Amino acid sequence: MTAVIVYCFAALAVSALLCTLRLVRGASLADRVIALDSLLIVVVAAIATDAARTTRGTYLEAMLVVALIAFIGTSTVARFIERRGSR
Numbered sequence: 001m002t003a004v005i006v007y008c009f010a011a012l013a014v015s016a017l018l019c020t021l022r023l024v025r026g027a028s029l030a031d032r033v034i035a036l037d038s039l040l041i042v043v044v045a046a047i048a049t050d051a052a053r054t055t056r057g058t059y060l061e062a063m064l065v066v067a068l069i070a071f072i073g074t075s076t077v078a079r080f081i082e083r084r085g086s087r
Contacts, residue, residue, distance in 0.1 A: 022035035033078065
């Protein structure tokens with residue numbers, strides 16, 4: 001089980017690095033929003049992996065908060081992009 005957890009954390013670290021790179025070098029605002037949303041999904045997956053490693057459910061609230069922030073932020077920016085493009 002430990003090898004699987006280490007592999008998951010390594011894959012999540014690479015994913016977070018690639019999302020951060022896309023966030024910095026994004027061509028447009030929409031690219032950056034998608035990269036940020038993907039990065040927040042990676043954070044939620046890392047919290048879930050850590051919760052599985054420690055076999056505790058105390059991290060579930062943190063996962064919920066991060067997921068809600070990601071959803072609300074992405075929805076808000078998407079609405080901003082949509083209104084800005086219609087002018």
